[in-house]
Amino acid sequence: MTPTDPLDDLPSAYHRCRRLAAEHGRTYYLATRLLPAERRPAVYALYGFARTVDDVVDVDYVGRSPEERAAALDIVEAQLDDALAGRAVFDPRTGPVVRALADTVRQYEIPIEYFRAFLDSMRMDIPGTPGFHAEYRTMTELRRYMYGSAAVIGLQMLPVLGTTVPRVTAEPYAAALGEAFQLTNFLRDVGEDLDRGRVYLPADDLGAFGVDVDLMRHCRRTGTVDPRLRRALSHFVAVARALYRGAEPGLDMLEPRVRPGMRAAYVLYGEILDEVENSGFRVLDRRATVPRHRRLAVALPLFARAVTGRR
Known part of the structure; x- marks a missing residue:
């Protein structure tokens, strides 16, 4: 990547995450406007990553096979690993969000295990995959899903x-x-x-x-x-x-x-x-x-x- 490549521009990457929060999370976005200005970009990055992964599962790959949808999540996880290791991520769809998240993870020393747990729960939403759940029998079962889909979001924020x-x-x-x-x-x-x-x-x-x-x-x-x-x-x-x-x-x-x-x-x-x-x-x-x-x-x-x- 060259220094002028927009994917290497962290301010632009964070701005992408901010736009995602403003467009899709009205209550969330309003609440972030009450946070100190220096904390907001990191919060937008956390939201942007969660929203992007959710779109991979429920929007971008609708109509695709379960294998394709699961592979798309694997690619996002690999991109995050690359970004954390300082390697280039060129994907124009997910790259900016992944780069902003990796910067946030490094800056605030957020455990990467929280994001792996989140991705594991998102895989449970993909029909045809081994972990898929169309429904949950008990609240105990649901809370196992919610650990990765929700509890870790709170833990990422702390x-x-x-x-x-x-x-x-x-x-x-x-x-x-x-x-x-x-x-x-x-x-x-x-x-x-x-x-x-x-x-x-x-x-x-x-x-x-x-x-x-x-x-x-x-x-x-x-x-x-x-x-x-x-x-x-x-x-x-x-x-x-x-x-x-x-x-x-x-x-x-x-x-x-x-x-x-x-x-x-x-x-x-x-x-x-x-x-x-x-x-x-x-x-x-x-x-x-x-x-x-x-x-x-x-x-x-x-x-x-x-x-x-x-x-």
Whole structure:
């Protein structure tokens, strides 16, 4: 690579990650704007990598064979290894994101095992591969998936955000918050996931309320909410809220300057659950989102707090 090659331009690579966050993660992106400016590029890089891998699984390779989709993830992992070793990554699609992530990993000394666990969970989303799960029988099974898909995201963030306690003390809370966000996503996206042939909400818990995949597909097709499904979704909302409560003490373990941004993410993601309830649990034919005016109402006071340096 020559010095003028755009793939060798780290500012451009980080800018690509920032654009991905702005385009695809509205709540996430708003929360990052409350973080200290010097921390934001690393947070964008973490998001950009997760989003890029998710697109490889669910967008870019739709219609391709399971082997091709799994191979695409293997290529991304190899590219990350190359970038961490200082070798060139020329792929115009993934190269900038991988380079920004590698720089972030080196700068903040984030364990590479977190990213390997994330990729392993993403492989579980590819039909036809040995580890594929179209559904999960129990919450224990699901949480094994969520370790790689969500808990490690919280663990990746900790070195970037910084803590006022030993990092190991804050890690369980960061992992729990990652799981809370992920379960919120599962509730918000249950209809879209069903179209992809996936049901993340555990079958045993759904079955306790008389819900199965056929009933969910009927509700998706007709735009209705069966009372049994409403009760099941209410149960999962309660489970998610318990995860949020368990994670909350970890917010005060973060460095004071990053707390407003993470508090905004905590509040706004939690309010997606309110929107799920307010819609009458109509998540199979629509996507629950927090209105923009509400996002701003939460973010602006926290922004003022961040500017003045108050906790």
